[in-house]
Amino acid sequence: MSVTEKARGQGDTVVRQKLNQHPSNVTLKLIMAATGTIFVLFVFVHMVGNLKLFLGAEDYNAYAAFLRTFLFPFLPYEGLLYVMRLALGVCLILHVWAGLTIYVRGRRARGGFSRKGMKKKAWFAKYMVVEGVLLLAFIIVHLLDLTIGRGLAPSRFQEATHEMVGNEMVVHAHAYENLVASFSRPWMAIFYTVIMIVAALHIGQGGWNAVNDFGGTGPRLRKIWLIAFLLIALIIMVCNGALPMLVLSGVIS
Numbered sequence: 151m152s153v154t155e156k157a158r159g160q161g162d163t164v165v166r167q168k169l170n171q172h173p174s175n176v177t178l179k180l181i182m183a184a185t186g187t188i189f190v191l192f193v194f195v196h197m198v199g200n201l202k203l204f205l206g207a208e209d210y211n212a213y214a215a216f217l218r219t220f221l222f223p224f225l226p227y228e229g230l231l232y233v234m235r236l237a238l239g240v241c242l243i244l245h246v247w248a249g250l251t252i253y254v255r256g257r258r259a260r261g262g263f264s265r266k267g268m269k270k271k272a273w274f275a276k277y278m279v280v281e282g283v284l285l286l287a288f289i290i291v292h293l294l295d296l297t298i299g300r301g302l303a304p305s306r307f308q309e310a311t312h313e314m315v316g317n318e319m320v321v322h323a324h325a326y327e328n329l330v331a332s333f334s335r336p337w338m339a340i341f342y343t344v345i346m347i348v349a350a351l352h353i354g355q356g357g358w359n360a361v362n363d364f365g366g367t368g369p370r371l372r373k374i375w376l377i378a379f380l381l382i383a384l385i386i387m388v389c390n391g392a393l394p395m396l397v398l399s400g401v402i403s
Contacts (some may be wrong), residue, residue, distance in 0.1 A: 333397035346391035
């Protein structure tokens with residue numbers, strides 16, 4: 151058997167294996183695109199809420215209290231937050247699972263061979279994985295730091311409390327004080343700022359993938375989609391990345 155025939159046979163085997171994969175890579179990419187878009191929208195809305203820091207402690211804590219009592223008593227205390235956490239948790243699991251599955255399949259299919267012109271694509275995939283791991287670590291740190299208040303949280307962390315005054319739910323939130331206490335630590339402020347740069351890169355790269363995964367083929371649509379994702383990534387990086395430095399420098403205190 152010639153080298154050409156052997157290579158063709160190996161290629162046919164890979165194609166058959168891909169056709170027999172469940173779920174397909176197309177389905178996995180759609181899952182990644184959909185969950186990634188949900189994450190981007192959440193981070194953007196979360197960033198808008200964080201801008202209330204510039205209005206002072208009273209307004210920021212009132213915003214934190216509003217999130218905890220949204221639609222009360224139809225929703226229980228912190229009902230909205232738990233619904234969001236559950237939805238984002240499911241999206242996170244699906245996003246990580248789909249991404250790792252595609253990456254592992256690609257590694258197995260490639261084996262010890264490297265196709266000409268594919269090095270750039272391989273490095274792109276590796277960078278996305280590294281960024282994803284860093285962002286996953288950030289989520290854990292962020293939860294411990296400003297949500298759970300354990301482990302990496304500042305020593306001055308204060309949990310929100312609530313009480314019923316007549317028929318009204320009164321919340322004593324300390325979100326502003328907790329955030330300032332956290333970002334007053336140089337290492338944490340720098341960590342958050344660096345992660346926002348990583349997040350911006352991941353959003354920009356992921357946005358380009360998403361337009362392809364959603365079936366966008368027109369050059370104009372691709373350009374508009376890419377510009378939109380890059381603009382969102384830049385806004386998130388500047389706004390969220392600047393907050394820790396503003397706290398650390400004493401502008402927000």
